[in-house]
Amino acid sequence: MSAILKIDNLVKRFGGLTATDHVSLEVMPHEIHALIGPNGAGKSTLINQLCGELRSNAGTIHLAGRDVTNLSVPDRVALGLGRTFQITSLLDEVTVRENIGMAVQVREGGNFRIWDAARRRHAVWVETDALLVPSQLADRAEIRVADLSHGEKKQLELLVAMAMRPQLLLLDEPMAGLGHLESQQMIGLLRRVREDAAILLVEHDMEAVFALADRVSVLVYGRIIAQGRVEEIRNDPAVREAYLGAEDELC
Amino acid sequence: MILVLEQLLNGLQYGVMLFLLAAGLTLIFGIMGVINLAHGSLYMLGAYAGTWVAMQTGNFWLGLPAALIVAALAGFAIETVVVRRLYARDHLDQVLATFGLILVFNQLIILMFGRQPVYTQLPSAFSGSIEIIPGLPYPAYRLLIIAVGLAVAVGLYLVINKTRLGMLVRAGSTNREMVRALGVDIRMLYTLVFGLGALLAGLAGYMAGPVLAVQVGMGEQILLSTFVVVVIGGVGSIKGAFVAGIALGVIDTMLRAFLPGMLRQVMAGPEADALGIGISSMGIYLLMALVLLIRPKGLFAAGS
Amino acid sequence: MRARILSVLLVLLLIGLPFLTQAMDQTAFLSLATRILVYGIAAASLNFVLGYGGMVSFGHAAFFGIGGYVVGILYQHHDTETLLWGFLPGTNQMLITLPLAVLVSGLAAAAIGALSLRTGGVQFIMITLAFAQMLFFLFVSLKTYGGEDGIIVRRTNELPFLNMRDKTVLYWVVLAIALTFFFGLRRLIRSSFGTVISGIRQNERRMAALGVPVYRYKLYAFMLSGTGAGLAGALMVNVLRFASPDMMHWTKSGELMIMVILGGVGTLLGPFLGAGVFLMLESWLASLSEHWPLAMGLILLALVLGSRGGIMALLGRIGGRG
DSSP states (O other): OOOSEEEEEEEEETTTTTEEEEEEEOOOOOOEEEEETTTTTSSHHHHHHTTTSSSSSEEEEEEETTOOTTTTTHHHHHHEEEEESSSOOOTSSSSSHHHHHHHHHHHHTTTSSSSGGGGGOHHHHHHHHHHHHHHHHTOOOOOGGGGHHHHHHHHHHHHHHHTTSSSEEEEOOTTTTTOOOHHHHHHHHHHHTTSSSEEEOOOOOOHHHHHSSSSSEEEEEEEEEEEEEEEHHHHHHHHHHIHHHHHHHHO | OOHHHHHHHHHHHHHHHHHHHHHHHHHHHHHOOOOOHHHHHHHHHHHHHHHHHHHHHOOHHHHHHHHHHHHHHHHHHHHHHHHGGGGTTTTTHHHHHHHHEEEHEEEEEEEEHHHHOOOOOOOOGGGGGGEEEEEEEEEEHHHHHHHHHHHHHHHHHHHHHHSSHHHHHHHHHHHHHHHHHOOOHHHHHHHHHHHHHHHHHHHHHHHHTTTTBBTTTTHHHHHHHHHHHHHHHHTTTTHHHHHHHHHHHHHHHHHHHHHHHHHHSOOOOOHHHHHHHHHHHHHHHHHHHHHHHHHHTOOOOTOO | HHHHHHHHHHHHHHHHHHHHHHHHOOOOHHHHHHHHHHHHHHHHHIIIIIIIOOOOOOOTHHHHHHHHHHHHHHHHHHTTOOEETTTTOOOOHHHHHHHHHHHHHHHHHHHHHHTTSOOHHHHHHHHHHHHHHHHHHHHOOOOGGGGGOEOOOOOOOTTTTTEEEEEEHHHHHHHHHHHHHHHHHHHHHHHHHHHHHHHHHHHHHHHHHHHHHHHHHHHHHHHHHHHHHHHHHHHHHHTTTOOOOOGGGHHHHHHHHHHHHHHOOSSSSHHHHHHHHHHHHHHHHHOOOHHHHHHHHHHHHHHHHHHHSOOOOOOOOHHOOO
């Protein structure tokens, strides 16, 4: 089986600082590949390079076998890339349902039409409701996003990403700021998502990472210092020293 | 050759005028994020106040403090009454409110001084010409303007780079939150910067008086060129305002002086003149469009 | 339901307005009403990019002026029986001039938008202003078309079977176009494209992450908006029988902006109400004193500092209370 996402020797420099230092990794179909590392390790930079908001200085990115290194954000999305934002980024003035509907509408295309009615695009709203109704947000469908709680926005981020039907999902700290119960719900949700899409999961919550991930890459100062299955990473002395150890001391 | 040199000096003189206005505008823009269309009104107020005092007293130099004081006071008033409420608003509201200010100030001036242009006498010490190089006599007063403009540039450079106020201004134009975090009274800083900008605008207005006519609408004429300078130079950058101001002053003056003549070589006189003037008026806007296409945030954008 | 009844009443009132003004001996008001409708079209076009698309264009007078000059230039060649560029005959037929004005201003908007949309924020405001100023000075320098003085169009463009020299007929024609425009715009805003453009205003980064090539959508919106402004300009030249560079002056862009803000940014009816209030205020104040801009300036200040959301928000509050 070939990789959905394949990164080779990816580099990003900001002035003199190398934020991404020859990073290579792969995500296989249906795999959850976790990317962990202390603050400032360059995780968000890497995510932004993968989704196309930042151009890389060197290295290549392949998505489902296609070289996407120099493609724009929308072009990568068209090839099956979806993402969530660490700080939720949604359409604040419209409802939960309309946010999901927009994702479906954009995916279906035909959006240069100026003479149709968006509300009457039957297929869009059927699919939207199919996603929304079984979710935790079903009874919040008509609430404006600006009035949602933080946890609800995090859930909506994920629903919107799923509505894009991506082959690969980049999740940027989906647990950040969630309470214990909300985190448990999110873990459950992600288990279901993996059946449809491979996931690259950036996360600080180690409990969630160890519960979900098949493989883990550890990023420190822009470099991958260890890569392997969950148990291997848990017991890797270098990782313990660079990352988990520091966390232990804090506790 | 002499002709070119003379126009070069004219361009330099126009350039420092643009710089005097743009310096204040770019700081207000960069630090407070406010689009102040009324900046040209401060220029006009300075010109009228100074000219009026000079005419009453018969002494050009007494007009100068009057111009500075009135412009600065008007600046403080505008800042505390109107602009202060606009910091948190979007650009649309700022454009609308300061557009309203232009209407108000123009009518107040008409009520007080009428619509006729007012002319000032040159100060006697500067009414003659100086022969810079053999064969090129140049009006001493225009040289004075250039000297004052350059002196202000040096002064601003020192203030911005060597003083605590300058440090805050620099910090403010790149990172507003940081200044707030330093525990500085941001309101005070804003008022000061606005007042400084107003002062420079008043200075420019009064200095321009004997060269151009003092009249209603003089502010808007130069305002647009000033905005072009600010945007080309990069919002918030004094250095950008200086470089772009001088460059635009020279280019604009050169185009106006020589383009009609060049066009007359290839087409009939009146049409060549009209087209020449038209194209040279377009010149600075064309330049701005070009600069923005290559560097979307201007030449010396703060924080880039 | 109530809104539907109200809008039917409003349309009936607009259609019947000429009879009212005649009965009350206020025929001057009819030409004011005609101008309000035309400026309403221009302001609503600006509002489409500004209020729905989040692009603050300070140069929309350019497209207004281009639309006007298409009518003016075609009329001049028709009148003098000369050929434009040596091969295009002029015309005074509205069925030709209006579509041409829409087309040409749309092309101009596409070109200016393609360049301007590479920037954003304050730079976008200034670059659109710059392009408008360039066109302003270009037309000032075109002696063939009157230079600063512009083109006098001695007769309003003709439509088959209608006496366009009759002010009332002209009003009805403008009203018909304005109503068509209004309902077209409403349809546009609710279309797939309209919802996407509104999404881009709310959160450009999010829309890009959903897969929207943002630049292309903005450009299309800018172009559509330019055609609307051009249509208004073409009508304005027919109403005033005069095309001049002043139509493109930056203060005209400012006035259009004021109408939008006055009426309510991002509302359908707002720009038309804003145009109405602005022009009526202007003509009323002008009749009181030659220093009317002073009062206008103060009113603008009070409006911005004292309220938010314009007339539509005010009506909403009244409606909500009542």
